Amino acid sequence: MASSTPTPKPLAFMETLSPIVSFYQPPPTAPTPTTTPTSSPKLILFASWTGAQDMHIAKYLARYRTLYPSSPIILIKSPPHLLTLKPHTLPSAVSPAVPIIHSLFPPGTTTTTTTAKPELLVHILSNGGSSSLASLYTALSPATLPPHITFIDSAPSEIGLHTSAQFFMAFAPRAGLLRALYVPLAYLLAGVLVGGVKAGVLVEWIKVWGDMHNDREGGNRGEVRRTYVYSEEDRLVDYRCVERHAAAARELGFEVRMERFVGTAHVLHARGEGEGRYWGLVKETWEGAQR
Numbered sequence: 001m002a003s004s005t006p007t008p009k010p011l012a013f014m015e016t017l018s019p020i021v022s023f024y025q026p027p028p029t030a031p032t033p034t035t036t037p038t039s040s041p042k043l044i045l046f047a048s049w050t051g052a053q054d055m056h057i058a059k060y061l062a063r064y065r066t067l068y069p070s071s072p073i074i075l076i077k078s079p080p081h082l083l084t085l086k087p088h089t090l091p092s093a094v095s096p097a098v099p100i101i102h103s104l105f106p107p108g109t110t111t112t113t114t115t116a117k118p119e120l121l122v123h124i125l126s127n128g129g130s131s132s133l134a135s136l137y138t139a140l141s142p143a144t145l146p147p148h149i150t151f152i153d154s155a156p157s158e159i160g161l162h163t164s165a166q167f168f169m170a171f172a173p174r175a176g177l178l179r180a181l182y183v184p185l186a187y188l189l190a191g192v193l194v195g196g197v198k199a200g201v202l203v204e205w206i207k208v209w210g211d212m213h214n215d216r217e218g219g220n221r222g223e224v225r226r227t228y229v230y231s232e233e234d235r236l237v238d239y240r241c242v243e244r245h246a247a248a249a250r251e252l253g254f255e256v257r258m259e260r261f262v263g264t265a266h267v268l269h270a271r272g273e274g275e276g277r278y279w280g281l282v283k284e285t286w287e288g289a290q291r
């Protein structure tokens with residue numbers, strides 16, 4: 001006889017604060033870390049890619065719960081309808097994370113100098129994660145994030161016909177005739193988007209969000225260092241866009257590390273043979289170490 005016990009949800013260990021914001025508070029007696037970092041983050045902020053499934057998000061958070069078992073985690077999801085249809089509402093959507101950040105880092109009690117020891121670990125994936133973090137800067141204003149490191153996976157990008165079409169194709173049927181029929185629709189939507197931006201009718205939000213990460217005088221005053229992981233094979237985010245963004249960050253005084261993966265697709269750098277390298281880079285970025 002089949003069991004009637006429901007299958008646990010992948011993110012059942014988290015408290016749901018809103019449709020896109022969740023929070024995990026470790027138990028008082030968290031297990032001993034399997035590694036020996038110089039210190040654990042006072043908070044981990046994880047901003048997922050657009051449309052990420054809970055089962056995939058949970059795999060990343062499981063690694064963090066192993067690496068830093070005493071660290072609380074804020075998760076911010078990126079629903080496609082908000083990113084594409086209501087980008088201006090994102091600061092309000094991410095605002096449930098603000099009280100937690102303020103409770104752990106009361107405004108005015110932490111320095112935001114670039115030489116400070118980081119207390120917050122920020123991990124963003126793709127333009128969905130980029131938009132969530134940029135929107136959080138706005139939601140926190142006039143306060144800002146405490147001293148932190150930023151680990152940037154597959155982001156940010158710039159508007160483009162083919163990359164925009166690939167974004168829309170991510171929500172098409174996986175195979176068959178319906179997927180083939182969806183291709184011209186994806187390029188039509190991408191053409192409208194690109195044309196609207198060039199005509200000044202639409203806002204190039206992905207550039208707006210990307211520029212906010214390089215605003216040392218604005219919302220990102222507390223970043224201590226960052227690492228980009230990316231690949232030339234990424235069909236959704238052109239690797240040259242990532243490299244231009246990193247170069248601009250360096251010119252503005254940010255401490256930047258670039259790590260190009262070979263043969264891995266969009267937001268898939270943590271899988272397969274690259275998994276050890278990926279999580280090693282997370283730890284090195286947090287600890288300020290170099291290979």
